[in-house]
Amino acid sequence: MTQPDQPGYREPSTPTAAAPWNPRAVLAFKLSLASVLLVPAFMLLLPLLHVAGIRSREIALLAVAMIALASLASLYLGYRGARSGLDVRREVPSHPVAERGRSLATAAVPLGILGVAMQLFGFLFACLVLPVIGRGRQVRHLGRPALPPLQPDGSWASQPIVLHVDPASREDLAARWRENGRTEHASVAAFARLTLDLLGLGAPPPLVAAAQRDALDEVRHAELCFALARAIDGRAVSPGAFPEAAHLPSLSRVRVVALASLAVDSLIDGAINEGVSARLAAAVALRCEEGAFRDALKTIAADEGRHAAHGWDVVEWCVAEGGAPVLHALHGALSGLPRSARERLPTAADEGSWERWGIHGHALEAESYARTLDDARRRVQRLG
Known part of the structure; x- marks a missing residue:
C-alpha cells in the first residue's frame, strides 16, 4: 500500500455533492415553458368536449372563455419568464454553485419572448378577422374585407341562365348574389397575393x-x-375597378414572422373560411329548387373544398419550415376565434327561406362554421 511519504502518493478525493440548481433560473425556465404550452393544453378541451358529445352553447362558450383566459395567462407567464431569466443573467454569483442553472435562465429569455410574441400575433390576427369570417380568402384593409364597386357592365355576367324566381324577392335576391360575386371577385386578388407570398418564401x-x-x-x-x-x-352589372387589389401588404422580411403570418392567414381565410363556404354551398345545393342554382353551388362547393385543402397544405408547409414559432401563432389565432360567427344576411334569408334559391340561412351557417372550426382545432392540435 502506498504511504504518504512515498512517490506517487495522492490524497484520496472526497466525493462532492452536485451543485444545486439556481432556483430563480429554474423558475424562469418553467414560466417561459408554461407560456408556450398553456394555450395548446387548454385547446385540448374542445376535442374532448366534441368526443364527449357536449355541444350546448353554454359549455362551448365556457370552453372558449377558458382558452381566451389561457391566452392572457400565457402572455403574462411569458413576460415573467423572460424578465426573470434576464434578472438571473444579470446577477453576479456569490458562489460558484450559483452558476449552475444560468444556461436555463438564458434559454428562458427567448422562450418567454417567443411565447408572448407568437401567441399575441395569432390572437390579434384572429380578433381582426373575427367579425367577417365565412367567405373564403379576402382582400383586407385593417382586418376588414375590401370589395370592388359595381358598375353597369355585362362583362362578368355574360353566361346565359334562365331562372324562375318569386317576383317579390327578385331585387333583394339579385343584390345578394351580386354581393357573393363581389367576394368571389376579391378572392381572385387574394389568391394572387398568396401566389406572390409563396414564391417569396420559396414554396x-x-x-x-x-x-x-x-x-x-x-x-x-x-x-x-x-x-x-x-x-x-x-340587370347587367359587373365589378368595377378595384385599386385595393394592387396595394396588398407584403410579408415581413423576417422569415419566421412571414411564415407565421402566412400560416395564420391560410388557417383562417383558407382552411376555415373556404371550408365553411364549401360546406354551405354543398348543403344549400341539396335544398335548391332551381337547377341553375343547384349546378352553380355544386361547382362552387367542389372548388372551395379544394381551396380549403390547399389552405391546409400551406399551413403544414409553414409549420415544417418555421417550427415552434409558427405553431404558437396558429394556437394563438385559434384562441382568438369565436365559437360562432354570423354573416350579414338579408332579413328575408335569415330563417332559411332563400335556401331554395341558393342563399343560406343563419342556422345552416352556424352549423357549418362550428363543424369546420372543431375540425380545425383538432387538426392544429395534431400538428403539435
Missing part, C-alpha cells in the same frame, strides 16, 4: 400552382354569381 411548385388554379376558380365563381343575379332581375 414548392405544387403549392404555387394550386394558388394559381384557385384564382382561376374564383374568376369562374364570380362570373357565375353575377350571371345568376342578371338572370334574376335582368
